[in-house]
Every structure is written in structure tokens, then in C-alpha cells.
Amino acid sequence: MPPDSTDTRRRLLDAAFEEFAAHGLAGARVDRIAELARANKRLIYAYYGNKEELFDTVMVRSLGVLTDAVPFSADDLPGYAGALFDHMIAHPAMVRLTMWKLLERPNVSPEETAAYRPKVAAIADAQASGRLAAGDDPVDVMMLVIGLVASWFTNSPALHALSGIGPTEQQRLADHRASLVRVVERLAAT
Amino acid sequence: MPPDSTDTRRRLLDAAFEEFAAHGLAGARVDRIAELARANKRLIYAYYGNKEELFDTVMVRSLGVLTDAVPFSADDLPGYAGALFDHMIAHPAMVRLTMWKLLERPNVSPEETAAYRPKVAAIADAQASGRLAAGDDPVDVMMLVIGLVASWFTNSPALHALSGIGPTEQQRLADHRASLVRVVERLAAT
DNA sequence: AGGGTGTCAATAACCAGTTAGTTACGGTAG
DNA sequence: CTACCGTAACTAACTGGTTATTGACACCCT
Numbered sequence: 001m002p003p004d005s006t007d008t009r010r011r012l013l014d015a016a017f018e019e020f021a022a023h024g025l026a027g028a029r030v031d032r033i034a035e036l037a038r039a040n041k042r043l044i045y046a047y048y049g050n051k052e053e054l055f056d057t058v059m060v061r062s063l064g065v066l067t068d069a070v071p072f073s074a075d076d077l078p079g080y081a082g083a084l085f086d087h088m089i090a091h092p093a094m095v096r097l098t099m100w101k102l103l104e105r106p107n108v109s110p111e112e113t114a115a116y117r118p119k120v121a122a123i124a125d126a127q128a129s130g131r132l133a134a135g136d137d138p139v140d141v142m143m144l145v146i147g148l149v150a151s152w153f154t155n156s157p158a159l160h161a162l163s164g165i166g167p168t169e170q171q172r173l174a175d176h177r178a179s180l181v182r183v184v185e186r187l188a189a190t
Numbered sequence: 191m192p193p194d195s196t197d198t199r200r201r202l203l204d205a206a207f208e209e210f211a212a213h214g215l216a217g218a219r220v221d222r223i224a225e226l227a228r229a230n231k232r233l234i235y236a237y238y239g240n241k242e243e244l245f246d247t248v249m250v251r252s253l254g255v256l257t258d259a260v261p262f263s264a265d266d267l268p269g270y271a272g273a274l275f276d277h278m279i280a281h282p283a284m285v286r287l288t289m290w291k292l293l294e295r296p297n298v299s300p301e302e303t304a305a306y307r308p309k310v311a312a313i314a315d316a317q318a319s320g321r322l323a324a325g326d327d328p329v330d331v332m333m334l335v336i337g338l339v340a341s342w343f344t345n346s347p348a349l350h351a352l353s354g355i356g357p358t359e360q361q362r363l364a365d366h367r368a369s370l371v372r373v374v375e376r377l378a379a380t
Numbered sequence: 381a382g383g384g385t386g387t388c389a390a391t392a393a394c395c396a397g398t399t400a401g402t403t404a405c406g407g408t409a410g
Numbered sequence: 411c412t413a414c415c416g417t418a419a420c421t422a423a424c425t426g427g428t429t430a431t432t433g434a435c436a437c438c439c440t
Contacts, residue, residue: 027216040419045398140353144370146344146349150337175327229386
């Protein structure tokens with residue numbers, strides 16, 4: 001049996017995910033990724049080409065995990081919004097990574113388009129058959145739902161800090177989730 | 191009268207605004223800022239301390255411009271959302287700058303807290319007097335409205351690209367704005 | 381004289397990417 | 411059985427270029 005590099009490759013991807021999520025593409029350090037992966041820096045170039053290609057590879061994998069973890073349903077947008085929010089709370093690094101990509105590498109990857117297309121089509125279908133409020137571009141519906149879900153992360157810490165410090169952090173999160181789902185319900189109601 | 195540096199200072203701030211908006215804190219180049227401002231690099235350190243302090247100064251000024259340009263009204267959240275959206279479309283660099291700050295410098299500045307506090311208080315007041323849907327934490331209302339407004343910018347280019355290429359870009363924007371305002375209306379309705 | 385304004389060139393650190401290897405191991409010729 | 415070979419996996423040390431920051435100095439204007 002020849003030597004196997006799959007484990008090293010995986011460790012490198014995991015480390016890159018953390019590093020890129022924390023510092024972005026420009027701020028990430030190749031040395032740190034190698035160190036965290038307990039691998040040699042040279043292997044990054046051997047397996048993934050360069051820093052940018054490594055970033056792209058990490059992004060595609062992260063998108064795949066998300067798609068597998070959160071099923072989409074145009075007939076239950078509130079449920080989708082809640083599930084997506086839960087996934088984001090469980091994986092905040094993925095949210096950060098997505099933001100970095102938007103700012104530092106706003107290219108349109110085929111994988112991402114392929115992930116969105118069926119969702120948009122499903123929304124259009126649900127609108128046409130009256131199961132969902134019509135009159136809006138399906139893309140806009142998708143954007144607004146995602147904007148609502150992401151608002152917990154895209155809003156400033158200064159605004160977060162203004163919420164009353166009465167309830168626990170757990171309760172604070174549950175309240176926000178409930179408000180979010182309620183708005184999506186109103187958005188979707190025919 | 192000693193020589194006047196106010197114009198140099200302003201040019202430096204303008205240049206820094208553009209550079210930080212384009213490349214973020216880590217990606218920005220002090221040399222480029224000085225060059226764009228037609229000033230000497232050394233002056234950045236003389237007037238603003240260092241790169242990070244310059245970034246903070248730029249942020250505070252940008253926040254001030256926004257606060258002056260878009261008046262807040264808890265009694266007309268749809269109108270506020272529309273006006274905020276228009277301002278963002280007119281000043282996309284400001285939106286990018288805010289995103290960079292969230293990722294690279296998530297500190298809570300007194301200026302930002304001071305900008306949010308009266309808005310949140312106004313929402314709480316409007317809820318208490320029945321002019322606005324109650325039952326949600328005022329901070330959540332603010333977050334969700336801003337999340338909706340920002341969704342045009344926070345969503346992936348891959349999703350943007352999926353909208354039908356029938357209408358003009360102008361019309362595309364107007365449609366999105368209308369959908370956005372409609373959702374805020376539903377959110378605010380008692 | 382002296383502080384505010386501005387210039388020029390150095391410095392010290394940093395960092396992506398590369399060069400020139402070494403190690404581990406299964407196959408194979410003798 | 412064993413000495414050798416080819417190859418995949420891995421490594422240490424370096425290079426060339428970049429970058430934030432600073433020291434030293436010149437030019438005003440009062």
C-alpha cells in the first residue's frame with residue numbers, strides 16, 4: 001500500500017477553514033495554517049496550488065456542508081429560516097468565512113450558482129401555485145429571507161450590546177430566533 | 191498664521207475611506223492612501239497615530255455622515271428602511287467599510303452606541319403606545335430591519351446573478367426596494 | 381527662536397512561494 | 411532472503427519582495 005496523504009489533506013483544509021474564518025484571505029497566514037494542521041507549509045502548495053486556491057477549496061467544501069445540513073423548502077420558509085439560523089449559530093466560523101469571501105473574493109463559482117438555482121426555482125413554483133406570497137422576484141424573496149436570518153451576525157456588536165441584560169444569553173438567542181421566524185411567516189403569508 | 195493642514199487632513203481621510211472600503215484594514219496599504227491623498231505617508235502618523243487609529247477615525251466620520259443623512263423614525267420603519275437602502279445604494283463604499291469593521295475590528299465604540307441607543311428607545315416607545323407591533327425586543331426589530339435593508343449587499347453575487355435578465359438594472363433595484371419596504375410594512379403592522 | 385507642516389530615506393519585521401533535499405515503503409532482480 | 415530502486419510523502423531553510431513605522435532634516439510663518 002502506497003503512503004496515504006488524505007489525512008494530511010483533511011487536516012490542512014480544517015486548519016485553513018479556521019484560519020480563513022478568523023483572519024480572511026489577506027489576513028490569513030500560510031505558516032499558521034501549516035502549524036495548526038501539524039503539516040509542512042510546502043504541502044499546501046503541493047496539494048492546493050496557492051493561498052487563493054486553498055481559500056476557494058475551503059469555500060466549496062463549506063458550502064457543501066451547509067447544503068447537506070439544511071434542507072430547503074419553499075413551502076416552509078419559516079422552518080427553513082429557523083433551521084438555517086440554528087446552523088449558523090452552531091457554525092459561526094462558516095458565517096464569517098462567507099463574509100470574507102463576499103469582500104475579498106466576490107467571484108461567482110459554479111458550485112454556488114448550482115446551490116442557489118433550485119432554491120430560487122422552488123420559490124417561483126410555490127408562488128405560481130399560490131402556496132407563497134406572489135408579486136416579488138423569487139431572488140428577492142431568497143435575499144430577504146437570508147438577510148433576516150443573517151441579521152444576528154451582520155449587525156454591529158454595538159447594537160447587540162443594547163439589548164436588556166435581563167435574560168440569559170440562551171434566552172436572548174431564542175427570542176431573536178422567534179422574532180425572525182415570525183417575520184418570515186408574515187413575509188411568506190399569501 | 192501658521193500653515194493650515196486641514197485640507198491635507200481631509201484628503202487623507204477621504205483617501206483612507208476609499209482604500210479601507212476597497213481592501214479592509216489588513217489589506218489597505220498606507221502607501222496607497224498617501225499617494226491617493228497626494229500627501230506624504232509620514233503625515234498619516236503625525237495626524238492619526240497609526241493605521242488602526244486612522245481606520246477608527248474614518249469609521250466614526252462615516253457613521254456621522256450616515257446619521258445626518260438618514261433620519262430615523264420608529265413610526266415609519268418602512269420609510270426609514272427605504273431611505274437607508276437609498277443611502278446605501280448611493281454610498282456602497284460605506285457598506286463595505288461597515289462589513290470590514292465587523293470582521294476586522296469588532297469593537298464597540300461610544301459613537302456607535304450613541305447612534306443606536308435613541309433609535310432602540312424610539313422603537314420601544316412606539317411599541318408601548320401601540321404604533322408598532324409589540325412582542326419583540328426592540329433590538330431585534332432594529333436588527334431585522336437593518337438585515338432586510340442590507341440583504342442586497344450581504345447576499346452572494348451568485349444569487350444576484352440568478353435574477354431574470356429581463357428588466358434594466360435600474361428596474362431591478364426598484365423592484366428589490368419595493369419588496370424590501372413591503373416586508374418592513376408587514377413587520378411593523380400591529 | 382520655535383512650533384506647525386512637510387520631505388526623504390532608512391529599518392526591522394514579515395510573508396508567500398521555492399529550492400533542494402530526506403524519509404518511508406512496496407516492488408523486484410539476483 | 412536481501413540489496414537495490416522508484417516514487418509518494420514530507421521537511422528545513424532560504425529568497426525576493428513588501429510593508430508599517432520612524433529618525434533626521436528642511437521650510438515656512440509669526
